Amino acid sequence: MVEATAPIRVAVLGAGGLGKAAAQIIGMKRELQLSAICDSHGVVVSSEGLCAQTFANLSGDLVEGFRAAEADGQVSKNGGVRTVTEAEAFHCSDPIGEILERAKNLDAILIALPNLPNEFIPDVIRRFAQETESLVFVDVLKRTRAVELLFELDPLVRQAQSVVLTGCGATPGLLTAAAVLAAQSFIEVEQINIWWGVGISNWDAYKATIREDIAHLPGYGVERAKAMTDAEIEALLNQTQGLLELRHMEHADDVLLRRVGVVDSVDQVEVGGVMDTRHPKKPVSTTMTLTGRTFEGKRSSHQFVLGDETTMAANVIGPALGYLKRGLWLKSRGLFGVFGSTEFLPMIVR
Amino acid sequence: MVEATAPIRVAVLGAGGLGKAAAQIIGMKRELQLSAICDSHGVVVSSEGLCAQTFANLSGDLVEGFRAAEADGQVSKNGGVRTVTEAEAFHCSDPIGEILERAKNLDAILIALPNLPNEFIPDVIRRFAQETESLVFVDVLKRTRAVELLFELDPLVRQAQSVVLTGCGATPGLLTAAAVLAAQSFIEVEQINIWWGVGISNWDAYKATIREDIAHLPGYGVERAKAMTDAEIEALLNQTQGLLELRHMEHADDVLLRRVGVVDSVDQVEVGGVMDTRHPKKPVSTTMTLTGRTFEGKRSSHQFVLGDETTMAANVIGPALGYLKRGLWLKSRGLFGVFGSTEFLPMIVR
Numbered sequence: 055m056v057e058a059t060a061p062i063r064v065a066v067l068g069a070g071g072l073g074k075a076a077a078q079i080i081g082m083k084r085e086l087q088l089s090a091i092c093d094s095h096g097v098v099v100s101s102e103g104l105c106a107q108t109f110a111n112l113s114g115d116l117v118e119g120f121r122a123a124e125a126d127g128q129v130s131k132n133g134g135v136r137t138v139t140e141a142e143a144f145h146c147s148d149p150i151g152e153i154l155e156r157a158k159n160l161d162a163i164l165i166a167l168p169n170l171p172n173e174f175i176p177d178v179i180r181r182f183a184q185e186t187e188s189l190v191f192v193d194v195l196k197r198t199r200a201v202e203l204l205f206e207l208d209p210l211v212r213q214a215q216s217v218v219l220t221g222c223g224a225t226p227g228l229l230t231a232a233a234v235l236a237a238q239s240f241i242e243v244e245q246i247n248i249w250w251g252v253g254i255s256n257w258d259a260y261k262a263t264i265r266e267d268i269a270h271l272p273g274y275g276v277e278r279a280k281a282m283t284d285a286e287i288e289a290l291l292n293q294t295q296g297l298l299e300l301r302h303m304e305h306a307d308d309v310l311l312r313r314v315g316v317v318d319s320v321d322q323v324e325v326g327g328v329m330d331t332r333h334p335k336k337p338v339s340t341t342m343t344l345t346g347r348t349f350e351g352k353r354s355s356h357q358f359v360l361g362d363e364t365t366m367a368a369n370v371i372g373p374a375l376g377y378l379k380r381g382l383w384l385k386s387r388g389l390f391g392v393f394g395s396t397e398f399l400p401m402i403v404r
Numbered sequence: 405m406v407e408a409t410a411p412i413r414v415a416v417l418g419a420g421g422l423g424k425a426a427a428q429i430i431g432m433k434r435e436l437q438l439s440a441i442c443d444s445h446g447v448v449v450s451s452e453g454l455c456a457q458t459f460a461n462l463s464g465d466l467v468e469g470f471r472a473a474e475a476d477g478q479v480s481k482n483g484g485v486r487t488v489t490e491a492e493a494f495h496c497s498d499p500i501g502e503i504l505e506r507a508k509n510l511d512a513i514l515i516a517l518p519n520l521p522n523e524f525i526p527d528v529i530r531r532f533a534q535e536t537e538s539l540v541f542v543d544v545l546k547r548t549r550a551v552e553l554l555f556e557l558d559p560l561v562r563q564a565q566s567v568v569l570t571g572c573g574a575t576p577g578l579l580t581a582a583a584v585l586a587a588q589s590f591i592e593v594e595q596i597n598i599w600w601g602v603g604i605s606n607w608d609a610y611k612a613t614i615r616e617d618i619a620h621l622p623g624y625g626v627e628r629a630k631a632m633t634d635a636e637i638e639a640l641l642n643q644t645q646g647l648l649e650l651r652h653m654e655h656a657d658d659v660l661l662r663r664v665g666v667v668d669s670v671d672q673v674e675v676g677g678v679m680d681t682r683h684p685k686k687p688v689s690t691t692m693t694l695t696g697r698t699f700e701g702k703r704s705s706h707q708f709v710l711g712d713e714t715t716m717a718a719n720v721i722g723p724a725l726g727y728l729k730r731g732l733w734l735k736s737r738g739l740f741g742v743f744g745s746t747e748f749l750p751m752i753v754r
Contacts, residue, residue, distance in 0.1 A: 079699045082591055232585055232708065234749050235578055238723040239714050241432055315752035348718040349429045354711030358582065361704030364589050368698040373588040387739065399584050399749050402665035 061087040061103065062382060065153050067178065068166035069093035069116040071260040072194065074109045075367035076164050079375060081106020083403050086375070089160055091116065092149035099152075100141035101159065117143045150178060157186040162378050165193040166371075168262030169200050170269070170280045176203040183207060183214040190216065190381035192374050194223030196266065198320070201226070201306035201394070208392040217385045218392040222377035223370035225250060225325060226307040227395045229342040229358060231373075233307070234396050236356035237316045240346030244353070246317065247345075248307060250327030251338035252366050261287075263366075267329060270303045296332035303327075310394040336362050340369070376400025411437040411453065412732060415503050417528065418516035419443035419466040421610040422544065424459045425717035426514050429725060431456020433753050436725070439510055441466065442499035449502075450491035451509065463608075467493045500528060504535060512540040512728050516721075518612030519550050520619070520630045526553040533557060533564040540566065540731035542724050544573030546616065548670070551576070551656035551744070558742040567735045568742040572727035573720035575600060575675060576657040577745045579692040579708060581723075583657070584746050586706035587666045590696030594703070596667065597695075598657060600677030601688035602716050607641070607681040613716075617679060620653045646682035653677075660744040686712045690719070726750025 064086055066076045073091060080088040087103030096117035098104065112119040120143045146152055153163070163182070169175045175193055182189060195201050204220045211218050221227055225248050233246045254260055264287065269279035282290075291298070308320035317323060328337045340360040347353050360369060379401040384393070414436055416426045423441060430438040437453030446467035448454065462469040470493045496502055503513070513532070519525045525543055532539065545551050554570045561568050571577055575598050583596045604610055614637065619629035632640075641648070658670035667673060678687045690710040697703050710719060729751040734743070 075699070079591065082699060228585055228588055231749060232582060234752070235582055235585070235708075235723075237752060238578055238726045238750055239710070239718045240722065241429065315754055348714055349425070349432060349722075350715060350718065352713040352715070352718075354713035356711050356714070357707075357709045358585075359707045359709070360589070361706050363702040363704035364698055364706070365700060365702070368589045368700065368702075372590065372699075373585075376588045387737070389737065397749065399581060399747065400588055402584070402587060404665055 061085055062379070063087050063089040063159060063161045064164055064378070065090040065156075065160050065162070066164045066166055067092055067150060067153065068168070069112075070166065070168065070262045072263065072367060072370060073166040074112055076166050076371045076374070077104065077109035078106045079371050081109070083375070085379070085404050090153050090156060092153055094149065096143065096145040097149045097152045098141060098143040099156065102140060104141060117145050150181070154182060154185060157182070157189060160189065162190040162192070162381065164374055164378060165191060168266060169195055169197065170266060170276055172197060172200045172276060173203060175200060176207060179204065179207055179218060180210060183210045183216060186216075187214045188216060188385065189214070190378060190385055191218045192222050192378045192381060193218070193220050194227065194370050194374050195221055196223070196226065196305055198304050198306045198309050201309055205392050211392050212390045215385075215390050217381040217390055219377045219381045219398075220392060220394055221306045221310050222374045222395045222400070224340070224366065224373065226305060226310050227377075228369060228373040229340070230307045230310050230396050231399065232342050232358035233311060233344050234314060234316055236342070236344035236358065237346065239348060239356065240344075241349045243317055243322065243344060243346040245345045246307070246311060246323045247343045248305070248325045248341070249338065250340040251336035251362075252327065252329040253334045253336045254329065254331050254366075255334040264298070264329070264331065267298055267300060270300045271298075291331050296330060297337065298329040298331065299327075300329075301326040310396040313394055314396045316396070373400050375403050379403050411435055412729070413437050413439040413509060413511045414514055414728070415440040415506075415510050415512075416514045416516055417442055417500060417503065418518070419462075420516065420518065420612045422613065422717060422720060423516040424462055426516050426721045426724070427454065427459035428456045429721050431459070433725070435729070435754050440503050440506060442503055444499065446493065446495040447499045447502045448491060448493040449506065452490060454491060467495050500531070504532060507532070507536040507539060510539065512542070512731065514724055514728060515541060515543040518616060519545055519547065520616060520626055522547060522550045522626060523553060525550060526557060529554065529568060530557055530560065533560045533566060537564045538566060538735065539564070540728060540735055541568045542572050542728045542731060543568070543570050544577065544720050544724050545571055546573070546576065546655055548654050548656045548659050551659055555742050561742050562740045565735075565740050567731040567740055569727045569731045569748075570742060570744055571656045571660050572724045572745045572750070574690070574716065574723065576655060576660050577727075578719060578723040579690070580657045580660050580746050581749065582692050582708035583661060583694050584664060584666055586692070586694035586708065587696065589698060589706065591699045593667055593672065593694060593696040595695045596657070596661060596673045597693045598655070598675045598691070599688065600690040601686035601712075602677065602679040603684045603686045604679065604681050604716075605684040611637075614648070614679070614681065617648055617650060620650045621648075641681050646680060647687065648679040648681065649677075651676040660746040663744055664746045666746070723750050725753050729753050
């Protein structure tokens with residue numbers, strides 16, 4: 055089932071909590087090679103592939119953190135599946151442009167950028183589709199509007215003979231694909247309810263993600279959340295002992311499920327959850343519940359429950375990489391364009 | 405996402421509990437048309453598509469039951485999505501051969517035959533692949549050995565420009581695809597455990613299925629189970645108040661998961677369960693549990709739990725029809741051959 059023996063060369067856009075987790079997991083997979091990673095200020099690139107261990111404890115600015123790890127001798131340690139002896143790390147004004155220039159040495163791009171505003175990631179993909187070809191992109195977008203913008207890029211992506219798999223995290227992603235499976239038993243689907251639980255021991259590491267979540271609170275929104283200072287976020291969280299409970303979130307699980315016919319109306323899909331920003335333990339178990347009626351007229355629900363010890367990073371980036379491999383499967387068969395996580399099973403990456 | 409506006413013309417092989425459920429569900433779907441169904445003694449065929457309502461209460465010999473339903477005026481009632489005014493129903497010595505002769509009026513074949521011996525269904529597919537082309541086949545095979553025999557037909561199926569999707573019931577099938585999803589969160593999968601619960605109010609309707617299950621009991625086997633009389637089965641069930649508990653079943657979830665790389669060894673997959681042959685209520689909730697270790701070194705389990713009110717028929721035939729539509733998706737893109745339920749998401753059939 056393995057497509058080629060040379061590792062898949064992956065660039066990761068974004069070096070926050072999810073981007074660093076992606077770098078670490080990629081470094082543990084022999085089928086993958088982390089060829090490049092960037093944040094908003096710089097890029098780290100290696101044609102040999104970067105080492106997983108480097109990213110386990112990195113914090114702050116990507117390039118500075120990488121240089122410090124190099125100085126500590128961490129980069130040459132074999133902390134993943136390979137030892138890296140040569141990598142470039144530099145600050146620049148257009149890190150995504152630097153990655154774009156190296157596109158012919160890449161097979162796939164994992165987008166772990168914070169999507170504020172909604173157009174940000176769609177614009178990144180548009181830029182790549184206009185200037186490169188034959189690439190696979192995977193995003194872990196969450197908002198309905200953002201994923202809708204992605205699907206509008208379908209003609210451009212096809213023309214670039216590329217593949218985009220969108221909404222490939224946990225929700226949308228893993229849990230949404232599980233809903234497509236759950237739907238199979240029912241002649242009519244009534245409702246899908248996704249209720250997530252997240253525990254973070256240190257919210258600093260996930261600032262961008264939390265900012266996106268705050269945008270869902272009543273009275274907030276994408277612009278307001280983007281404009282908040284860290285101190286304002288701290289103050290908000292203090293009001294609720296560090297707990298953020300979100301309901302009726304704008305989540306692309308809705309359009310992704312409607313797209314494949316699981317539901318007729320986006321109102322049948324409900325996403326919400328509880329984040330504890332002060333403790334690593336999840337306040338509730340992340341659960342997808344699909345309720346429907348069977349051909350025998352029985353009303354019932356199937357459930358998919360994630361283990362409490364599994365973190366957001368594992369449940370978002372794991373599936374994203376599985377979908378990335380699926381993207382290469384599609385591209386090698388000439389199936390170009392933008393697809394959602396509800397259309398395919400992700401593959402297993404070794 | 406709908407491939408064509410004309411309904412998909414389906415033949416169902418087998419008219420036991422699962423075959424009849426398939427006929428009923430197909431009759432409720434506007435995208436599908438039940439063009440033919442057979443048992444071991446006869447065939448019922450209609451170019452307009454057969455009506456769902458007819459099969460809700462049919463028992464005994466297929467042709468005789470259908471004629472009785474016609475006489476009762478049930479066939480012309482609109483009990484599904486269409487009203488049928490003309491159908492042939494006749495006894496014959498080679499019902500599968502009769503279906504084969506009508507293959508050019510068919511798009512897909514759902515195989516709901518009891519697979520005793522192991523070679524039975526593979527031989528049926530071999531026969532079709534040798535004499536027809538451009539068809540989609542879906543089976544709900546359970547045994548490892550049977551599914552392995554199916555995969556051996558890959559070159560023949562490709563040559564026939566056809567598609568076979570194997571192991572597309574509940575387990576293997578729905579629960580196995582759920583394991584592929586669950587695996588995404590883990591850097592290493594330790595074990596998959598599928599524990600099913602089935603309640604049947606009247607085991608007469610599922611004689612063949614129960615016979616296959618008895619074959620899994622210690623001291624039994626495929627040949628012995630096949631040779632048992634109904635009275636012998638009754639006597640066996642009486643010893644345990646109608647409960648059949650099965651462990652370490654030979655189930656193709658193992659090879660299907662190994663095939664796509666979820667596990668390295670079939671020993672990591674365990675399937676078993678409890679069937680109550682006297683009550684419709686499930687003795688336990690059907691659950692797939694996948695245990696693994698995340699990239700952060702945490703050991704955890706994801707679970708997929710089926711609603712207790714959902715029956716074997718809903719959980720086997722629902723997914724089978726979803727995979728049938730996926731088969732047509734593959735065929736229309738020139739992707740021929742034998743695939744397992746672990747390689748794709750089933751589609752939604754309206």
